[in-house]
Amino acid sequence: MEYSPPPFFKRGPSLLTRFTFFSILSVILLISDARFNYLQVLRQSIAAVVYPLQRLSSLPGGLAGRVGDFFVTQSQLQRENEQLKHQELLDTGALQVHQALESENQHLRQLLGMRERLPREFIATEILYAHRDPFTRRVVVDKGFQQGVKAGSAVVDESGVVGQVTRVFPWASEVTLVTDKEQAVPIQAVRSGLRGVTFGIGYDGTLELRFMPVNADIQNGDLLVTSGIDGTYPPGLPVAVVSNIERNAAYAFARITCTPAAGVSSYGQVLVVSYDGKLPENPVTDEEPGPRGKRVKK
Amino acid sequence: MNFNWLLPPTGSKAPPQEILLPVKTRYIAVTLLSALVLNLFALPGVLQQIRPDFIALTLIYWVVYHPRRVGFLPAWVLGLIMDVADSSLFGQHALAYAVLMYLAILLHRRIVMFGMRHQIVHVFAILIASQFIMLGVRLIASADFPGALYFVPSLLGAALWPLLFNVIRVPLRPRSNPDAV
Numbered sequence: 144m145e146y147s148p149p150p151f152f153k154r155g156p157s158l159l160t161r162f163t164f165f166s167i168l169s170v171i172l173l174i175s176d177a178r179f180n181y182l183q184v185l186r187q188s189i190a191a192v193v194y195p196l197q198r199l200s201s202l203p204g205g206l207a208g209r210v211g212d213f214f215v216t217q218s219q220l221q222r223e224n225e226q227l228k229h230q231e232l233l234d235t236g237a238l239q240v241h242q243a244l245e246s247e248n249q250h251l252r253q254l255l256g257m258r259e260r261l262p263r264e265f266i267a268t269e270i271l272y273a274h275r276d277p278f279t280r281r282v283v284v285d286k287g288f289q290q291g292v293k294a295g296s297a298v299v300d301e302s303g304v305v306g307q308v309t310r311v312f313p314w315a316s317e318v319t320l321v322t323d324k325e326q327a328v329p330i331q332a333v334r335s336g337l338r339g340v341t342f343g344i345g346y347d348g349t350l351e352l353r354f355m356p357v358n359a360d361i362q363n364g365d366l367l368v369t370s371g372i373d374g375t376y377p378p379g380l381p382v383a384v385v386s387n388i389e390r391n392a393a394y395a396f397a398r399i400t401c402t403p404a405a406g407v408s409s410y411g412q413v414l415v416v417s418y419d420g421k422l423p424e425n426p427v428t429d430e431e432p433g434p435r436g437k438r439v440k441k
Numbered sequence: 442m443n444f445n446w447l448l449p450p451t452g453s454k455a456p457p458q459e460i461l462l463p464v465k466t467r468y469i470a471v472t473l474l475s476a477l478v479l480n481l482f483a484l485p486g487v488l489q490q491i492r493p494d495f496i497a498l499t500l501i502y503w504v505v506y507h508p509r510r511v512g513f514l515p516a517w518v519l520g521l522i523m524d525v526a527d528s529s530l531f532g533q534h535a536l537a538y539a540v541l542m543y544l545a546i547l548l549h550r551r552i553v554m555f556g557m558r559h560q561i562v563h564v565f566a567i568l569i570a571s572q573f574i575m576l577g578v579r580l581i582a583s584a585d586f587p588g589a590l591y592f593v594p595s596l597l598g599a600a601l602w603p604l605l606f607n608v609i610r611v612p613l614r615p616r617s618n619p620d621a622v
Contacts, residue, residue: 162543165513169520169539172532177582182531189525193481197526200481272483276529277490277591278584283528310528317528324585345585 183310190312197315201272263377266292266415271315273410280323280343282306284413287314295375297416303381303404304328304369305413316415320407321382322348330382331370335360338370341383341401348408350383352399357390361399377418381405455556456606461613464507472499472609473519481526490590493598496523497541497571498605501564504545505552516542533578537571544570557603565599 155161175181268284286292288311298305298318306320307328319326324345330352331338337360341350355361365385371378383401390397476495484492496519503511520535527534544567545552552563572595580586 158543158546161513162539165517165539165542166536169517169532169536172521173530173536173578173582176531186525186531189522193522193526196478197481200478201483204483204485273489274528275480275489275492276527277587278529278579281528346588 186310187312190315194312194314197271204272264417266290266417267412268292268316268415269412270318270410274317280306280320280326280345280407281309282318282320282410283315284318284415285315286415287312287316289313291417292316292415293417297369297376297380297418298413299380299416300405300411300413302406303383304376305405305407307375308415318413321350321403321405322407328376328382329370329373330367331378332361332385333366333368334362335365337361338372339367341367344400348403349386350401350403352383352385352401353396355397355399357392357394357397359397361385361388361397363388366404367401375418377416380416455554459610460615461610462615464510464613466510468612469503469507469510472503473515477519477522480523487590491593491597493594493601494568494571495598497538497568498564498598498601499609500538500541501545501567502605502609504542505549508546508549513539513542529575530578530582533575536578537574540574541567541571557606560606561599561602564602565595568595568598 156164172182266286268286271283271285274281274283284292284298292308292311294308294311294316296308298308304321306318306323306326308316309319310317320343321328321341322343322345324343326343328341328350329338330341337355339352339355341352344351352361352367363385366381367383367385369376369378369380369382381404383403385399386402387400388397389399473496476499479495480492482492483489500511500516500519516538517535520533520538521531523529523534524531548563548567552560555563569592572592576586576591
């Protein structure tokens with residue numbers, strides 16, 4: 144179907160050649176990104192160029208929101224103020240108890256010779272927009288490595304874990320939500336102390352607690368908090384609430400569905416928790432000789 | 442129901458050959474850049490998922506009506522920019538746009554012979570082919586099928602084709618009235 148011009152018109156390489164060239168180039172990029180993660184620098188530099196455009200195009204939406212904010216009635220503001228004061232009173236009470244407990248905990252840990260709990264730092268950020276990529280669950284927040292955000296930090300809102308920072312750009316960073324298909328969070332059930340790992344399902348905003356035996360001590364309504372054993376998420380942050388359990392003896396594992404504790408699909412302010420859980424070295428290393436005596440030559 | 446009022450007056454016949462001003466490269470760059478801004482525009486919720494790909498549409502327009510003006514390279518670079526902006530796999534949009542350019546160049550002599558209604562069908566075919574490329578890439582890279590809503594952007598994009606056709610041509614129409622003299 145292609146009509147190639149007569150050879151005396153110089154028109155560069157043929158359509159098929161150009162198409163093949165650019166396709167192969169794209170496939171090379173695809174493979175190096177998906178398999179080897181080579182292209183962070185290229186991605187960051189393009190992101191730095193596109194960033195002004197992105198801010199420009201998110202401007203009208205933000206402006207509309209601000210105009211909406213301007214026309215809030217006084218009674219609404221008063222009501223909100225009242226609510227916030229009430230909440231603050233409750234929080235102060237809880238905080239005082241928390242401080243007492245913290246000092247007691249520190250004291251006890253010192254007595255028992257255990258590792259001290261590590262301090263956490265919070266960076267307040269705002270969610271700019273959700274990504275258009277329909278295959279993943281990601282949002283972009285307005286702080287990047289210029290403001291000290293590091294890849295791998297946990298992101299929380301007022302009621303629990305929202306996700307994890309996966310890519311950091313100069314003035315923005317990308318947060319993969321806990322409901323993303325490839326996002327795993329190590330958790331512990333508060334009631335029974337059982338450890339496990341939740342995975343996002345991807346399409347309907349729920350989480351799945353995988354690899355739990357059929358007779359595991361998990362009930363509907365159990366709160367799952369981060370266990371902290373990975374050194375990435377600080378321990379004790381609420382992740383999800385168990386909403387449905389199917390125990391079928393035909394399968395090795397129970398099918399446990401959970402609802403995220405945080406407002407994962409809402410927009411607003413979130414906190415990036417930088418936490419450097421310096422874990423002791425893993426005692427099981429590759430250096431030990433395997434059963435067949437194979438070892439890595441140095 | 443008759444929807445002819447939505448379309449240019451010619452219906453299924455080819456749109457009349459207009460005498461347009463010569464296209465400046467700067468104008469092509471401006472249209473592609475505005476398409477990029479439209480693509481990056483933050484929209485709430487589901488609207489974000491069903492937004493048509495304006496860059497793809499604009500590229501198709503330029504390739505169909507001025508096939509010598511836009512090459513593979515700008516399309517491919519725009520694809521890379523979209524990959525970064527969407528944080529999809531690097532090269533996913535680039536590959537899709539390469540396929541789109543190939544199909545559009547292959548079909549451009551054919552498309553201009555048709556009227557708007559039939560052009561829409563062609564544009565839809567090109568758009569959906571590029572979306573299938575992206576879907577295939579992501580399925581290979583172990584993603585899940587995101588649901589039937591995934592194909593809505595192609596439908597909307599094809600439906601927007603007559604509008605885009607007329608909007609792009611507005612600055613190209615000669616401003617002076619030939620009957621004035």
